[in-house]
Amino acid sequence: MLFHVRMDVRIPHDLPSKETAEIIAREKAYSQELQRSGKWRHIWRIAGEYANYSVLDVNDNVELHEILSGLPLFKFMDIEVTPLLRHPNAIREDDT
Template sequence: MDDALPRKNGREHSARHPPRNRRSHQGRRKKRATELQEAGKWPHLWRIVGQYSNISIIDVESNDELHALLSSLPLFPFMTIQVTPLAKHPSSIV
């Protein structure tokens, strides 16, 4: 997932995201990520070194649940998300 807040001249676009709101966005993002991790829905979250993006493992029962979870993220409108469904490997011992 990549976050791409709108920017103008190297700063956040003032009409939608004034600079004073950056901390608010970060706080809401962290709060929601913590809620989902504590609920067991977001068991793995890694930062990609050198980028403002991450790789995550999200544990849901359906595509609809995944969409609801992703769209509940505060920065969802500004995110580029690539979804790769995973299945347990038959040789996995965990």
């Protein structure tokens, strides 16, 4: 199942910079491993914001929740999820 996910990050300004850097490093490693596995198919930064649009390809809602709640920055995020279905007019067969 494909899901379009918007993630807005709001790290508290009073979080120590060392802790912030460690969380961001873990976030990068976690998200890149999910990209390599094919679960996190696309990620785009939203210009001018600490936010992204992503497309995840997972088995079900439970797997999506597990992945998102496993993000090191999860407790600092506002997340919006939209399930996606292949459009009947789509011409690319590899976008399922």
